[in-house]
Amino acid sequence: MEAIDIENLLLNNDEKAKHFAKENLNETNEHREKCLEEIRKWLTEDQAKLHARMEDQYLLPFLRGCKYNMEKTKKKLVNYYTMRRNVPEWFQNRNPELKEIQDLMKLGVFVPLTKLQDNKLVVIVRTAIHDPCIHTQDNVFKTGNMMMDVASLENIIPAQIYGVIAIFDLYGMDFDHAKEFTPSMIKKAVFCWQNYHVRPKNLEFINAPPTINVILSIFKSFMSEKLKNRIKVHTDGYEKLYEVVSKDILPPEYGGHGETMEELIKYWNGVLLKYKTWFLDDEMYKSD
Structure with a gap:
C-alpha cells in the first residue's frame, strides 16, 4: 500500500472537485479543518472506547458522507465502529x-x-x-x-x-x-x-x-x-x-x-x- 496523497485527499490538485465539494458537501478548507478538530476532540475525550482511526483520510469520508453535519457524522462513526465489533464475521480475520x-x-x-x-x-x-x-x-x-x-x-x-x-x-x-x-x-x-x-x-x-x-x-x-x-x-x-x-x-x-x-x-x-x-x-x- 502506497502512502496517502494528502494533496489529493484535500482536493488541492482538483479545482473541479473542490468546487463540487463546496457546493454539494459544504466543504471549504476552513470548515474542513474546524470539523476535523472537533471530531478528533470528541473522539478523544468522549468516545475513546470506539478506538477510531484519527487520520484525515479516515475521518473525512464520514464528514463528507454526512455533508459536514456534525451530529450525523458522530452517529455514523459510533454506528460504524460498533458494527466492526458486533459483526466479527465481516470485520475480523x-x-x-x-x-x-x-x-x-x-x-x-x-x-x-x-x-x-x-x-x-x-x-x-x-x-x-x-x-x-x-x-x-x-x-x-x-x-x-x-x-x-x-x-x-x-x-x-x-x-x-x-x-x-x-x-x-x-x-x-x-x-x-x-x-x-x-x-x-x-x-x-x-x-x-x-x-x-x-x-x-x-x-x-x-x-x-x-x-x-x-x-x-x-x-x-x-x-x-x-x-x-x-x-x-x-x-x-x-x-x-x-x-x-x-x-x-x-x-x-x-x-x-x-x-x-x-x-x-x-x-x-x-x-x-x-x-x-x-x-x-x-x-x-x-x-x-
Missing part, C-alpha cells in the same frame, strides 16, 4: 491471502471498474456468482467489504466526493442463494451500507429474477427513504443501465467496450493483496 477470500475474489463477487462514470466509482456486485454450498454469505460480504475498503482508498475523490454506483448482477440467483438472505442478514447488510464511509448514489439491479421484489421489499423495510429512492431494477436487458453507466467503461460481458471481467478481477486482486499489512493493522479499530 481479513487476510486477503486466505483461501476463502481468494476463491471469492477470483470468482469476481465484487469488481470495481478502473474507469469512472461522471467522476463516480462504479462497482459490479455479482450476487449469485458463488456456490452457496461452498461459500457462506458472510464470507461474500466480508470479501466485498474488503474490496470496497481498498477501492475507496485507491479512489479517494470519486468515492468520497462524487459517490459510488453499485451494479448488482443477480444472474444465476436461485433458491439456495435467496434463502441466505434472511431478515437478520438483510438488516445487517443495510446497516453496513448506511453507515459505511462512501457515498452510495445508485443501486442498479440487473438480471433480476421474478422473485426479486420479495427480497427487495425486505431490504427496503430497513432502508432510509433516501436509499430506497436510489434503487432501480432492470428486468429487460441492459438498455436502461446504459443510461446510468456508459457502455464505454462497462466490461464486454455487460455489452460494453471496457476491460473484461477477467482483466478487472486480476487487477483488483493484485491491489487487494498489497493491503495485507493494512488489513492486519485495521482489525484493532473497533468499539470496546
Whole structure:
C-alpha cells in the first residue's frame, strides 16, 4: 500500500472537485479543518472506547458522507465502529491471502471498474456468482467489504466526493442463494451500507429474477427513504443501465467496450493483496 496523497485527499490538485465539494458537501478548507478538530476532540475525550482511526483520510469520508453535519457524522462513526465489533464475521480475520477470500475474489463477487462514470466509482456486485454450498454469505460480504475498503482508498475523490454506483448482477440467483438472505442478514447488510464511509448514489439491479421484489421489499423495510429512492431494477436487458453507466467503461460481458471481467478481477486482486499489512493493522479499530 502506497502512502496517502494528502494533496489529493484535500482536493488541492482538483479545482473541479473542490468546487463540487463546496457546493454539494459544504466543504471549504476552513470548515474542513474546524470539523476535523472537533471530531478528533470528541473522539478523544468522549468516545475513546470506539478506538477510531484519527487520520484525515479516515475521518473525512464520514464528514463528507454526512455533508459536514456534525451530529450525523458522530452517529455514523459510533454506528460504524460498533458494527466492526458486533459483526466479527465481516470485520475480523481479513487476510486477503486466505483461501476463502481468494476463491471469492477470483470468482469476481465484487469488481470495481478502473474507469469512472461522471467522476463516480462504479462497482459490479455479482450476487449469485458463488456456490452457496461452498461459500457462506458472510464470507461474500466480508470479501466485498474488503474490496470496497481498498477501492475507496485507491479512489479517494470519486468515492468520497462524487459517490459510488453499485451494479448488482443477480444472474444465476436461485433458491439456495435467496434463502441466505434472511431478515437478520438483510438488516445487517443495510446497516453496513448506511453507515459505511462512501457515498452510495445508485443501486442498479440487473438480471433480476421474478422473485426479486420479495427480497427487495425486505431490504427496503430497513432502508432510509433516501436509499430506497436510489434503487432501480432492470428486468429487460441492459438498455436502461446504459443510461446510468456508459457502455464505454462497462466490461464486454455487460455489452460494453471496457476491460473484461477477467482483466478487472486480476487487477483488483493484485491491489487487494498489497493491503495485507493494512488489513492486519485495521482489525484493532473497533468499539470496546
